[in-house]
Amino acid sequence: MSLLPTTSIAAIATYAGTQVTLAGWVANRTEKGRLIFVRLRDGSGVIQCVVFKTAVTPETFACAQQLTLESAVRVTGQVRADARAPGGYELDVQQIELVHAASEYPITPKEHGVEFLMAHRHLWLRSSKQHALLRLRAEVIAAAQEWLNAQGFVRFDTPILTPVAAEGTSNLFATEYFDLGQAYLAQTGQLYVEAGMMSFGKVYSFGPTFRAEKSKTRRHLTEFWMIEPEVAFATHDDNLVLQESFVSAIVQRCLQRCADELRVLERDIAPLERCVPPFPRISYDDAIALVAERHGDVAGCSPLAWGDDLGAPHETLIAAQFDRPVFVERFPTAAKAFYMQPDPDRPEVALCADLLAPEGYGEIIGGSQRIHDAGLLEQRIIEHGLRVDDYQWYLDLRRYGSVPHSGFGMGIERCTAWIAGTQHIRETIAFPRMLYRMYP
Numbered sequence: 280m281s282l283l284p285t286t287s288i289a290a291i292a293t294y295a296g297t298q299v300t301l302a303g304w305v306a307n308r309t310e311k312g313r314l315i316f317v318r319l320r321d322g323s324g325v326i327q328c329v330v331f332k333t334a335v336t337p338e339t340f341a342c343a344q345q346l347t348l349e350s351a352v353r354v355t356g357q358v359r360a361d362a363r364a365p366g367g368y369e370l371d372v373q374q375i376e377l378v379h380a381a382s383e384y385p386i387t388p389k390e391h392g393v394e395f396l397m398a399h400r401h402l403w404l405r406s407s408k409q410h411a412l413l414r415l416r417a418e419v420i421a422a423a424q425e426w427l428n429a430q431g432f433v434r435f436d437t438p439i440l441t442p443v444a445a446e447g448t449s450n451l452f453a454t455e456y457f458d459l460g461q462a463y464l465a466q467t468g469q470l471y472v473e474a475g476m477m478s479f480g481k482v483y484s485f486g487p488t489f490r491a492e493k494s495k496t497r498r499h500l501t502e503f504w505m506i507e508p509e510v511a512f513a514t515h516d517d518n519l520v521l522q523e524s525f526v527s528a529i530v531q532r533c534l535q536r537c538a539d540e541l542r543v544l545e546r547d548i549a550p551l552e553r554c555v556p557p558f559p560r561i562s563y564d565d566a567i568a569l570v571a572e573r574h575g576d577v578a579g580c581s582p583l584a585w586g587d588d589l590g591a592p593h594e595t596l597i598a599a600q601f602d603r604p605v606f607v608e609r610f611p612t613a614a615k616a617f618y619m620q621p622d623p624d625r626p627e628v629a630l631c632a633d634l635l636a637p638e639g640y641g642e643i644i645g646g647s648q649r650i651h652d653a654g655l656l657e658q659r660i661i662e663h664g665l666r667v668d669d670y671q672w673y674l675d676l677r678r679y680g681s682v683p684h685s686g687f688g689m690g691i692e693r694c695t696a697w698i699a700g701t702q703h704i705r706e707t708i709a710f711p712r713m714l715y716r717m718y719p
């Protein structure tokens with residue numbers, strides 16, 4: 280015996296005029312005399328099921344009358360096309376099988392505060408907006424991986440328990456590792472992906488990354504997912520071309536395949552439709568000049584000295600000058616990670632770029648050309664106060680067939696938040712980990 284439904288709600292159109300059994304949860308129930316309307320969701324979609332008193336047994340009608348929110352049911356009925364119905368179809372119910380009667384569901388249509396909803400995240404995931412956000416996230420991930428696979432990249436999984444820092448030492452999560460001392464949760468897969476690049480040419484890692492961010496912002500999680508392509512023989516300029524093709528392919532695929540989700544999210548899709556290459560580029564120097572001139576345009580945007588990093592208000596100001604994502608390139612070498620290649624013509628800046636999303640969503644990608652000279656890399660490791668011995672394997676990559684190479688990392692949550700038009704990235708991951716939240 281099977282409990283599986285005949286079809287999913289998403290595929291209901293192929294069953295018009297026939298009898299089906301659907302299986303799902305009660306999203307809403309209203310009663311109008313001899314009619315009961317049950318909004319059924321099955322994960323793939325939502326359909327209105329109409330229970331007409333004279334069309335069912337008294338038991339079935341009584342069952343429909345008692346259905347509580349989020350009860351699990353199997354509903355059998357006739358699929359009827361109805362132009363006025365949201366999905367174009369309704370189900371004329373013949374029979375209802377109660378699988379589980381839910382107790383009083385804590386999330387009601389009334390307004391709840393975000394703290395309450397976050398504490399009930401395990402249930403909130405069922406709500407239509409959350410469902411749409413996480414469906415969009417899944418599409419972003421699928422689009423990113425499939426695009427890279429089609430371009431000849433090989434997925435290369437990197438370790439999460441690592442012996443050393445890669446993106447600064449101030450935000451490391453540490454844990455005891457048996458007799459070997461401290462291990463750190465990976466801040467990035469990059470260092471390892473560079474080893475993979477020397478074996479496969481074009482690789483990417485995709486997995487969770489960790490940063491003990493002690494700030495409470497809309498854009499920071501302590502655990503987030505990153506996709507990190509790395510390409511042998513690619514220069515800084517090649518890297519930017521790859522990024523703009525990659526990001527626009529993801530956005531265009533989401534527009535195609537997630538139209539329903541974007542509608543639920545009430546996303547204005549015009550800015551997304553404009554997201555096609557080439558993306559504008561602005562140097563860090565020009566960005567600083569722009570900030571000096573226009574900082575009054577954005578609240579909290581203060582002037583910067585050369586060498587300072589850009590804050591969220593500065594990114595918003597810069598992005599507002601363009602109609603699509605913008606690269607800010609050649610940041611001061613001193614402000615960036617040890618592995619970034621200094622510009623040979625101007626070593627005080629690095630061959631790196633951040634990609635800023637439009638509409639104030641901030642940095643979605645960080646990337647750079649990597650130092651390929653062993654001596655220079657060793658010098659930079661020392662300058663950053665790191666122990667050369669810990670990085671011998673990484674230096675080896677520069678001792679045996681070293682080539683100029685470049686790569687980048689895109690945060691899945693930041694990218695999803697931008698495409699979805701959601702200000703806070705905490706809703707773009709199923710169970711966000713933040714400074715003040717680890718439950719559920």
Ligand code: 4AD
Nearest residue numbers: 467469499500503507643644645646687688690693
């Ligand atoms: O700019 P980041 O720190 O770059 C790296 O980690 C490089 N190793 C990537 C590479 O070149 N392979 O981080 C890259 C991206 C950011 O642009 C952002 O999208 C995301 O990762 N990110 C975060 N997302 C959520 N919460 C945080 N705390 C994040 N920190 C970075």
Ligand code: MG
Nearest residue numbers: 633642644645
């Ligand atoms: Mg960055």
